[in-house]
Amino acid sequence: MEDILEQITTCIEFGKINKAAPYPPNMKDQDGADELTKQALEQGVKAETILKQALITGMDRVGKKFSEKKIFIPQMLMSAKAMNAAIEHLKPFFTSGEIQRKGKFILATVQGDLHDIGKNLVKMAIEGSGWEVIDLGTDVKSEKIIASLAENPDAKVGLSALLTTTMQNMKDIVQNVKSHYPHNEILIGGAPVTEDFRKQIGADFYSPDPQGAVAYLNQ
């Protein structure tokens, strides 16, 4: 069992999605995260063990190498894709409640803003670290976030904005959400956002990149 878990971890670490995937070249024609996860389940390895001891471990290694600048965004994206291929096989176990994720994370690009590439990168990284992400999309008003919190009262919230104008909407959203849910943490990010701005608007955490948010959520 140790063996197959380590194999899956390696696939996540190096972004080996499935057997057909040519990348990375030194793993060509070998089984990938997709096949190995299926095999592990067939061998009776618990879904939760696969998630925690293989997938999240793999993504942790990726995150660490990324922070040390040993790998770049493309490898991280390939790892996330390998992770998703494995997660596909675990979905029934999430639905049945047999495995629990670390928590729920409501993510949105704020009202007035349509940028979503940055938000999507954040989504992938946070999902990869074992959280369930509820993606509310772009141009999201505080009412929608409040409604989502009503359904998921323990969730944390992530907000993204790319222009200084929509950063102001971020401020209103944080104040509005906090007035209803003072204890749910709000993380913020996006190109013009800064730590000073975070303090000013009373959000709980700011990070210039998704890795910072992952580290914060998992501490």
Add this chain to the structure above:
Amino acid sequence: MIPDQITYVPIHTADIKINTQNILSFLGYKHQEPEEMVSVVINKYLSESIHLIHPKGGFIIKKIDHLDKTKGILLIDGKALHVNRIIASQLTGIEFIALFICTIGDKIEKLARKLMGEGDSLEGYTLDIIGSEAAEETAEIIHQFINKTANQYRYSITNRFSPGYCTWNVKEQAELFSFFPQQFSGITLTESALMSPIKSVSGIIGLGKEVKKHKYPCQKCKQTDCLYRNQH
């Protein structure tokens, strides 16, 4: 006298030259060689982007009423642009101002979003970066066209400046857009000063007999992660 009318700049997709090095550097490869997989994806979407980029844009040249360098205000047709002191000082000596807007259309952003949504994030992200480069390149072509136009009247031009850069508040997009008809080149502006399509660029370029194109005065600015920092 330069005619005070809107000029559409004819731009062909083939004119848009995308620098692969810039794309690599956006993906993080500043000094390192990319893995083969990365080059394969870049090349695939570079060749596909030819069918996805529809560059459009134009400009209008206006005689300026006044440039107040201490307040950082540019007056045109009785409207005030609060370009701020950094930009105002770069515009020293201008007699006219060219206001421009341009876009590459929304096909790239749509496909990038679709790819990302389907889990092909490397492909989606790479295509998005190609779109950003193409939008910048479109602005560069307009810049060159304005230079040629200015030269015909024996004027020189300045560098280009955009709302949202060099401390010029992005809210002033509304003033800039007020010089153009609605939906000019298919571009609209939201209440929050966001242009749609996303891959669009707006800005101003000064014209004058004595003006010079200076490098951006980045040492005066706190925005250390700016794309143009110490570039042009």
